[in-house]
Amino acid sequence: MQIETDFFGAITIEPSEIITFASELPGFPDAKQFVLLPFGEGVPFWSFQSIDQPECAFIVTNPFWIDPDYVFELTDSAKEQLSIEETAQVAVYTTVTLREPFQESTTNLRAPFVMETKQRLAKQIILEDTYPNRQKIGSLTEVGGR
Template sequence: MQIDTKYFGEINMNDQDVIKFPQGVPGFIDEKEFVLLPLEDNPVFQVLQSTVESELAFIVVNPFLFVTDYEFDIDDNTMELLDIQSEKDVQILSIVSLRDPFETSTVNLQAPVVINQKEMIGKQYITNNKKYATKEAIFSPQVISQAKED
């Protein structure tokens, strides 16, 4: 299949790479199919790209790379919707809000994207966990200063 993307222009994708979001994503309930695309210059981040709407693309990241003790419970309805049978089939991503300068970018830890990578089904899961914010700083001052030294 061929899709138009926000960041990469027109690309070819395999049908088996499409992640189905049965309920859409908050704010875009009619958008039900996405693909994950790597950012070549920065493998930490990926693009969650709509297969239909080229301008609908989210920068996402594995939240455990920035918050090592990140945790939340997935309710039974979501487990059933995503047909999750094993923890190893689950991929967790968080949507990034890019800022200028980049070091001030934030990540949404309160509503992660949960993907059953075996079944290719996903959902943005709203945790309502007050421990995390929708705009958590990605980079601590220590991480920024260490990156500048390297």
């Protein structure tokens, strides 16, 4: 399947790579299906690219590389909506806002994307004031690096 992307132009993806949102993505009601596209080998960022709207793409990262103590509890309704039975079925991503200099870039720990990895269902959840929506990512430039 060929799609248009914001960062990579036209690319081919497999239908098995598609992530479907189980509920509306706040601010993007027409964007229901996405794909994760890596920015490169060992680079800790992906483009979370909408298949429905080529202009809709988010830079995301693994929040556990930013804050190893990052933890939150999903509600029972979120688990049910995403068909989550065990934590091994879950992937979490947070949006990144790139800034100059790079060390000033931030990630939004308050509103992660949670994905069930088998059925590839996702949902953005909004956490209470537990985490900031602008956590500096520091010198993170490669997987596991700080």
